[in-house]
Amino acid sequence: MFENLNKNLRRNLLNIPGARSKKKIIVFESDDWGSIRMPSRKVFEKIKKENLAPEEDPYLKYDTLASVDDFNALFETLKSVRDKNNNHPIITANAVMGNPDFEKIEQHNFESYFWEPFTTTWQKYPHCAGVETAWNYGQENEFLKFQCHGREHLNVDQWMLSLQKGDKLVRKAFNNQMISISSQPSSLKFNYMEGLDFFSISEKKNKKKVVTEALLEFKNYFGFDSKSFIANCYIWDESIEEVLANLGVLYLQGMANQVIPVLNKNTHSYHYKKHYLGQKNKFGQQYLVRNAFFEPSLMPYTEWVSDCLQRINIAFRWNKPAIIGIHRLNFIGSIHEENRTKNLKMFKQLLKEIIKRWPDVEFRSSDQVLNEMRDE
Numbered sequence: 001m002f003e004n005l006n007k008n009l010r011r012n013l014l015n016i017p018g019a020r021s022k023k024k025i026i027v028f029e030s031d032d033w034g035s036i037r038m039p040s041r042k043v044f045e046k047i048k049k050e051n052l053a054p055e056e057d058p059y060l061k062y063d064t065l066a067s068v069d070d071f072n073a074l075f076e077t078l079k080s081v082r083d084k085n086n087n088h089p090i091i092t093a094n095a096v097m098g099n100p101d102f103e104k105i106e107q108h109n110f111e112s113y114f115w116e117p118f119t120t121t122w123q124k125y126p127h128c129a130g131v132e133t134a135w136n137y138g139q140e141n142e143f144l145k146f147q148c149h150g151r152e153h154l155n156v157d158q159w160m161l162s163l164q165k166g167d168k169l170v171r172k173a174f175n176n177q178m179i180s181i182s183s184q185p186s187s188l189k190f191n192y193m194e195g196l197d198f199f200s201i202s203e204k205k206n207k208k209k210v211v212t213e214a215l216l217e218f219k220n221y222f223g224f225d226s227k228s229f230i231a232n233c234y235i236w237d238e239s240i241e242e243v244l245a246n247l248g249v250l251y252l253q254g255m256a257n258q259v260i261p262v263l264n265k266n267t268h269s270y271h272y273k274k275h276y277l278g279q280k281n282k283f284g285q286q287y288l289v290r291n292a293f294f295e296p297s298l299m300p301y302t303e304w305v306s307d308c309l310q311r312i313n314i315a316f317r318w319n320k321p322a323i324i325g326i327h328r329l330n331f332i333g334s335i336h337e338e339n340r341t342k343n344l345k346m347f348k349q350l351l352k353e354i355i356k357r358w359p360d361v362e363f364r365s366s367d368q369v370l371n372e373m374r375d376e
Contacts, residue, residue: 018277023362075143093138095147216247228251229244245283290325
């Protein structure tokens with residue numbers, strides 16, 4: 001009982017400060033589009049036979065580049081409801097712009113890092129045939145609004161160091177065209193996925209280059225600037241915000257807690273900084289704070305429809321938009337098709353219940369939502 005009271009209190013406190021709107025706005029933010037993870041069911045089974053327990057990590061069990069079937073199933077689900085303005089839900093699809101070029105890195109004896117655009121990666125995955133057409137269809141019909149999630153979902157500096165040192169687990173992952181085998185312990189908190197974390201001054205400088213290249217590649221591919229940005233694993237510092245601001249990023253997606261890398265006499269640690277919706281930093285950028293979630297692949301025993309509806313209700317009580325985090329892996333069925341099927345069934349149930357409970361709801365993307373807000 002007391003645990004539920006504390007949880008409810010925390011959820012209310014999250015929504016009290018910051019910008020408000022009388023409109024009932026729903027935003028879906030989905031990370032990791034364009035990023036590799038588990039290459040195929042074949043690789044999954046191979047690693048499983050080696051007793052590396054990929055089935056214990058949802059990202060290894062389910063997550064991979066989306067297929068045309070994944071997109072079509074998602075679009076059909078989004079078509080199933082409309083808001084009061086006759087708009088269907090739109091997914092803010094936060095995309096990484098590339099992946100490691102495994103072949104070229106190995107050709108250079110792990111001495112230099114090379115990356116490739118996700119369009120090149122698609123050509124190496126048979127299940128990605130026709131995906132670019134699906135991306136374009138999703139954009140044109142406003143099922144998807146792409147925003148930038150980085151250059152690649154990878155801590156390049158630390159990954160290359162581990163490869164150069166001959167780390168057996170990282171080399172095994174590499175040989176299977178994977179970044180890491182994240183079901184196993186690693187020296188890094190997020191198994192090399194934390195792209196903007198740094199462990200030295202030189203690494204910190206490298207992150208600025210990574211972000212710059214990410215946003216330039218985004219503009220080159222999509223033809224427009226990414227107005228918002230979401231850091232891998234919610235880890236970034238002020239120097240990144242300055243680079244983002246100079247390249248036109250107005251909004252910073254994330255959680256209530258920002259994880260900031262700190263170096264003190266070459267010792268690495270983290271500082272945590274709280275944010276609220278609409279809060280401005282010194283560069284004039286505003287923070288978007290996720291206050292609801294739908295993540296059945298990550299936590300399968302949670303009642304996600306009712307939990308998400310409760311969080312939406314709290315957000316609306318405080319005149320806040322419901323900004324709902326929903327990672328890509330929840331929509332993926334290329335490795336285990338039942339993952340996509342059961343999750344989209346629940347997602348459709350959630351969407352229909354939202355419209356039923358709040359018929360005046362409006363769907364927005366992340367780059368639009370703060371246009372509806374006012375400070376209080």
